[in-house]
Amino acid sequence: MRRILVRAPELTLKGRNQRDFLKRLKRNVAHVLRCRGVRCQVSSARGRLYVDATDPDSESSACEQLVVTPGIDSLIPGDFLKPPRYLRDGALIREAVETPMIELATRESSGGRSFAIKVNRLDKRFPMKSESIGAWLGDVVRRATDWQTVDLDRPSRTLRIDILPDGMFLSDRLLRGIGGLPVGSSDGVLSLLSGGIDSPVASALMAKRGCVVDLMHMSVQHPAQLDVEAYSVCRLAAQLSKVTQRSRLVIVPYGHLELAIQRQTTRWDLLLFRRFLMRLAEQLAQRLSSKALVTGDSLGQVASQTLDNLITSSRASRTEILRPLIGFNKQEIIALARVFGTYEVSIEPHKDCCALFEQEPATRSRPGRLRDLERELFGSPEALIERTLADGRCLVYDAGRLVDEVPMELVLEAVRS
Secondary structure, rough: OOOEEEHHHHHOOOOHHHHHHHHHHHHHHHHHHHHOOEEEEEEEEEEEEEEEOOOOOHHHHHOOOOOOOOOOOOEEEEEEEEEHHHHHEEOOOOHHHHHHHHHHHHOOOOOOOEEEEEEEEEEOOOOOOHHHHHHHHHHHHHOOOOOOOOOOOOOOOEEEEEEEEOOOEOOOOOOOEOOOOOOOOEEEEEEEOOOOOOOHHHHHHHHHEEEEEEEEEEEEOOOHHOOOOOHHHHHHHHHHHHHHEEEEEEEEEOHHHHHHHHHOOOOOOOOHHHHHHHHHHHHHHHOOOOOEEEEOOOOOOHHHOOOOHHHHHHOOOOOOOOOOOOOOOOOHHHHHHHHOOHHHOOOOOOOOOOHOOOOOOOOOOOHHHHHHHHHHHHHHHHHHHHHHHHEEEEEEEEOOOOEEEEHHHHHHOOOOO
């Protein structure tokens, strides 16, 4: 019987809430696999999740999706043996374990390389200790296959045996997931999504901590004119939703703000833009029941992300602003973008609103000075915000696919109670 063992060790630390977290993870796993068209059965027992695939292709597709599903630390796809097959009246039936272990080892020729047996004996009722199991099965493999060299420190291939109260897994693969908490175990946030590398990573990191993540993007082109299948930010949102699962992407136009600024190019334009984005996002967050805003800021990475300028931007909103990348350097962010699968889309050419502004923006600012400029340009920004939101477009992505488009008037009618 082929089965995938889903491991989520962080959830075991949740005490009395552990069952709720596991239920959430089980529901999420079933949901993303169903959305991806993967035919698998998801079950749970003794605080663990199992995924039973109907065929090798389903197993491969399930593993591909689950390694980026928040809450999953690792996956072990393998041959699963139930206890009656290898235990009788508490005594070990050695042949019942030796035969599938030999079959596993012979699926690949050694080519002169080394191997090791890794034993994880969680069922202490099993009538052998871990060291004895490893020595026994290592000897079996050496006698029955061309795998002759044992290297416990740096083996070329590791054969695993996980002995659980529910049964035994025999596998030669352990796939690392992204870990964290299942999406939906925390509250909703609204992430400001650009077409670059950083903001998608920040969004994925919040999903990894259990948040329901919605997205807001300001487009140079009017949202109604966008080809959502081709537009890079939409494809980025689709890829990102493999991690965030169900996310709403609200695309708003830049045109109303551009008319208000009237292209009076100054060193403060970029900060005026960022402060307007914060106000806009705050109003949208209220409609989407989001409790905090998320940005991809990394301290000192660019001029708008100096400490002074981050403070100036933050003062435009009363909503909490989360910056999960604040202490990361660019290479660390790129490494995460590759893990989450967003990097290739993020590096495609894209006309970002920030590129329209002064190339040498001020690196130091004061909120008071920006407020004076805003009064001169906008008067009261509330009407400008509402016009911008009214011309927006709300797309819904789920597990990698565009699944719906919600009329913007319905989004704007919803106000958090």
